[in-house]
Amino acid sequence: MQHFEIFLVCPPGLEPVLCQEAHEKGFVNPxxxxxxxxxxxxxxxxxxxxxxxRGAARVxxxxxxxxxxxxxxxxxxxxxxxxxxxxxxDVPVKVQVxxxxxxxxxxxxxxxxxxxxxxxxxxxPVSADAEVVLKVRIIDNQVTISIDTSGAALHQRGHxxxxxxxxxxxxxxALFLRACGxxxxxxxxxxxxxxxxxxxxxxxIAAGLYPGRSRDFTFQQLASYDAERFSDLRDxxxxxxxxxxxxxxxxxxxxxxxxNANAARAGVSASTVFACHGAAEVRPPEGPPGLVIVNPPYxxxxxxxxxxxxxxxxxxxxxxLHFKGWRIGLVTSEPPLAKATGLPWMPQGAAVAHGxxxxxxxxxxxxx
Numbered sequence: 001m002q003h004f005e006i007f008l009v010c011p012p013g014l015e016p017v018l019c020q021e022a023h024e025k026g027f028v029n030p031x032x033x034x035x036x037x038x039x040x041x042x043x044x045x046x047x048x049x050x051x052x053x054r055g056a057a058r059v060x061x062x063x064x065x066x067x068x069x070x071x072x073x074x075x076x077x078x079x080x081x082x083x084x085x086x087x088x089x090d091v092p093v094k095v096q097v098x099x100x101x102x103x104x105x106x107x108x109x110x111x112x113x114x115x116x117x118x119x120x121x122x123x124x125p126v127s128a129d130a131e132v133v134l135k136v137r138i139i140d141n142q143v144t145i146s147i148d149t150s151g152a153a154l155h156q157r158g159h160x161x162x163x164x165x166x167x168x169x170x171x172x173x174a175l176f177l178r179a180c181g182x183x184x185x186x187x188x189x190x191x192x193x194x195x196x197x198x199x200x201x202x203x204x205i206a207a208g209l210y211p212g213r214s215r216d217f218t219f220q221q222l223a224s225y226d227a228e229r230f231s232d233l234r235d236x237x238x239x240x241x242x243x244x245x246x247x248x249x250x251x252x253x254x255x256x257x258x259x260n261a262n263a264a265r266a267g268v269s270a271s272t273v274f275a276c277h278g279a280a281e282v283r284p285p286e287g288p289p290g291l292v293i294v295n296p297p298y299x300x301x302x303x304x305x306x307x308x309x310x311x312x313x314x315x316x317x318x319x320x321l322h323f324k325g326w327r328i329g330l331v332t333s334e335p336p337l338a339k340a341t342g343l344p345w346m347p348q349g350a351a352v353a354h355g356x357x358x359x360x361x362x363x364x365x366x367x368x
Contacts, residue, residue: 006085007034007060007146008053012300014175018055021178025052043224045150047233050219051212054174054205058150060135061086061219067145068102074143080118083124084223086147087134091221092127093118099138132218135240151218158215161267166297168197168331170211172354176361177202177293179349180329185244186290189326191282191315193248194315196259196274198293203268206242210234214266231342242271247285250313251278267277282322289325289366298332298359309340316341319367328364340363 012019015032027039027049031108036056036094039045043217049059063086068074087093093190095118097111104110113135118124133148177198182188184206190198204211213234219225249261256276263272279294296315297308319328320342330340333354336346343364351358 003040003042003064004064006039006049007036008049008056009040009060010046010055010175011057011172011353013350014055014172015180016163017175017179018053020051021053021175022057029274034044040124042217043226043245044233046219047230050150050217051234052153052212052265054201055155055171055178057150058148058154058309060146061145061149062144065142067290068138068143069141071104071106071109074104074110074138074176075113075117077143078114079121081117081121083118083122086222086224087118087122087124087132088221089123089125091132092125092130094128094130094133094281095126095136096133096136098138100140102138102141104138104141107138110136117214122258129286132221137146147218147222149217149219149222151216154212156215157211157266159267160197160200160262161265167195169354170197170201172352173197173201174205174211176329176331177291178292179290179361180327182291182293184242187244187285187287188246188290189282189292190246190248190280190294191250191292191318192294192296193250193259193274194252194255194295196248196262196272198295199246199248199259199272199274200263200266200268202245202246203263203271204243204266206246206271207268208242210236245271245273245285247275249277249279249282250276251276251325260366279311280318282318284323284326291321291327291329292319293329293331294330296337298334298337303364305334305337308337309333310339310342313342316343324367327366328362330362331358331359332355332362335360343367355366 019030019032019037031038066077097107099107115126135146137144155171164166188202253276259274
């Protein structure tokens with residue numbers, strides 16, 4: 001099987017964390033680059049990346065490249081490109097073109113040439129609302145052709161229907177858990193859990209469940225897809241019930257109902273516990289200490305920032321008083337709010353792009 005470059009997309013600021021995951025999961029030559037991680041592999045590795053990578057937002061297969069200095073050359077080389085190896089004549093394709101620092105600078109004209117080449121040379125239909133998306137980058141006169149093999153963004157695991165206000169995306173939660181050193185071997189507590197994303201993600205990691213086990217992917221509509229081989233790959237990730245439990249609480253009873261329903265759909269009810277109370281009432285579960293991770297309200301996301309300082313202060317006091325031996329991770333767009341907790345934060349890390357704003361993951365060492 002032919003090897004090519006596979007690009008794992010992630011939120012800017014978390015590329016090194018995603019690279020660590022790709023390395024741990026055995027992908028070949030993972031390299032962190034702006035906006036994601038490149039690995040090398042064949043189509044079975046594309047399937048595996050979509051199925052197994054918790055931190056990736058989507059997976060692009062870079063299926064080829066060539067030089068083109070003008071539209072006539074782009075037209076000629078597009079017609080010679082082996083589209084039929086990957087695309088099917090019964091599945092429509094959407095073409096997106098981005099030009100930068102190239103003699104071909106008119107993206108719309110380039111898009112039209114490629115669409116015509118697809119239709120004329122291989123009989124592949126083109127549609128503006130097709131699920132299969134062909135992404136063409138023309139940079140410094142080099143034309144790079146990629147296919148979005150995921151379809152819906154990978155944070156859509158396929159078993160979370162109920163969400164609260166300003167939810168944390170699952171792939172982002174997985175990367176933040178990893179950045180905090182979580183490996184599925186310790187308890188996780190989220191005292192402002194909302195619809196349960198951190199808690200459910202932690203429980204799935206502990207159980208060894210594949211994040212993509214409950215959904216379909218665009219690569220299943222490609223000529224390179226082998227249903228039997230992918231079925232064998234998917235069956236490996238059925239996981240097992242974990243002895244490690246994750247705990248969530250929230251003062252909103254509706255959020256707790258959502259979290260319980262989401263955990264049931266994800267198949268992790270047996271290893272998750274949700275309770276309805278405020279963050280000040282949270283106490284450590286029985287057993288060894290682990291990780292507290294929280295995505296509290298912040299001014300740019302929910303409500304008035306000035307009203308949030310007492311909430312953060314109370315959270316910090318609760319942690320210092322009751323959670324000795326635990327590590328704390330906190331996500332916020334407002335560094336002053338993090339500092340208002342009074343917790344012994346390690347140096348501030350890189351900003352992470354999230355929902356049109358910058359957020360930071362703040363971490364403590366083990367509380368003494």
